[in-house]
Amino acid sequence: MxxxxxxxxxxxxxxxxxxxxxxxxxxxxxxLIDMSTGDPDFRTPPHIVEGAERALRGGRTHYGPARGDPELLEAIAERYAARGMEGLDPARQIVVTPGGKQAIFVTLLATLNPCDEVLLVSPCWLSYADMVRLCGGRPVFVAGDSRRGFRVTEEALERHVGKRARAVIVNSPCNPTGAVWEWEDLDAVRRVALRHGLMVISDETYDEIVFDGRRAVSMGEFADMRDRLFLINSFSKTYAMTGWRIGYVIGPAELMRGVLRAQQNTATCTAAFVQAAALAALRGPQxxxxxxxxxxxxxxxxxxxxxxxxxxxxxxxxxxxxxxxxxxxxxxxxxxxxxxxxxxxxxxxxxxxxxxxxxxxxxxxxxxxxxxxxxxxxxxxxxxxxxxxxxxxxx
Ligand SMILES: Cc1ncc(COP(=O)(O)O)c(C=O)c1O
CATH class of the missing domain: 3.90.1150.10 (Aspartate Aminotransferase, domain 1)
Structure with a gap:
């Protein structure tokens, strides 16, 4: 065995x-004092918990649509429209998943062929490399520039694009560096992706947790990336909802069919009452x-x-x-x-x-x-x- x-x-x-x-x-x-955790010490806000309670009492304890609750999909599309990313089709371009981690996993599962290379800007969140490996791909680490908060340069990325390169994963705001990438940093990734026909997986899990009046630029703001871009997000960090397990992926409609297939045959769907909580999070007071x-x-x-x-x-x-x-x-x-x-x-x-x-x-x-x-x-x-x-x- x-x-x-x-x-x-x-x-x-x-x-x-x-x-x-x-x-x-x-x-x-x-x-011990444990300062190693990625789990907010805050409680999930009460109106979110109440959203789940209402759903549980209302009997939302069964299978739901694999893609996600239509109202939640709509609310996610509205969130991005408010950030200048209009025109997302909630019924074809979004899949709600049990956590942002699962969103990345089903995206890789649906898009990588054996030995495809995925560029990772290092240092990076520890799960990317192993998820790439689990999906049959090969992680290729590209060193971020240590003098600039480990942001990646166009030259460094370019040097690592081989024949098997298929995708690049970016993560801003970044775990573990705490850097929030500027427009120009993302634009450098965009240029390399367009030049070599790469997909971009942009993990924007921390996009609300930014300081000093900053705004986290989303890769989705580049209109010419829409046919190759997967946006990953999660309710875990923004709303202190790590234990609820809910996130989502947004991508090109054609490729999202594959992501949906992967979800249908693994998790089936995200728990309905958890989705009700997420809807309360998006639609409720911020x-x-x-x-x-x-x-x-x-x-x-x-x-x-x-x-x-x-x-x-x-x-x-x-x-x-x-x-x-x-x-x-x-x-x-x-x-x-x-x-x-x-x-x-x-x-x-x-x-x-x-x-x-x-x-x-x-x-x-x-x-x-x-x-x-x-x-x-x-x-x-x-x-x-x-x-x-x-x-x-x-x-
Ligand atoms: C960069 C990054 N992406 C994604 C996730 C996944 O979060 P979750 O699966 O709880 O949504 C985490 C969690 O620590 C993270 O740090």
């Missing part, structure tokens, strides 16, 4: 190893989102201030998301060692940069999606452990 090679080839992600160690330490009674984003921005200021005051740590600017890449090269030789050091010495968990592909080996990803008390304690532990490392090395 053995595993299929497509699964056996997957490595155990550094983040999972960290999660396992956190569980072990907690089980042993160790008080004040809760603004409150969460304001709070994230204040936490961002707090974290960046503390990190920059510590002689042993440094970090990249954070324009969106709730992550900071903290440069720990003065503390340990590589990110796994640094993560282990902070966990064992400081009792604070941060994800090794190695989890995000090549380029982030000098960094740990710190998540400030934790309550203020934990954030204060976690930062104090992080700084103290960094300074202790300095004393130990005699620095």
């Amino acid at each position: 053995c595993l299929a090679s497509r699964v056996a080839a997957l490595e155990s992600p550094a983040s999972m190893e960290l999660a396992q160690r956190v569980r072990e330490l907690r089980a042993a009674g160790v008080q 004040e809760a989102v603004r409150t969460m984003v304001r709070e994230y921005q204040e936490r961002r200021d707090l974290v960046l201030g503390k990190v920059r005051n510590c002689s042993r740590l440094d970090c990249l600017p954070v324009e969106g998301t709730f992550y900071v890449l903290v440069n720990v090269s003065a503390v340990a030789a590589d990110s796994r060692a640094a993560s282990a050091y902070f966990l064992e010495t400081g009792r604070v968990a941060l994800t090794p940069g190695a989890a995000y592909g090549p380029g982030a080996e000098r960094f740990l990803r710190l998540s400030f999606a934790v309550d203020r008390d934990s954030l204060h304690q976690g930062m104090a532990r992080l700084i103290a452990a960094a300074e202790e490392a300095e004393n130990r090395s005699g620095g």
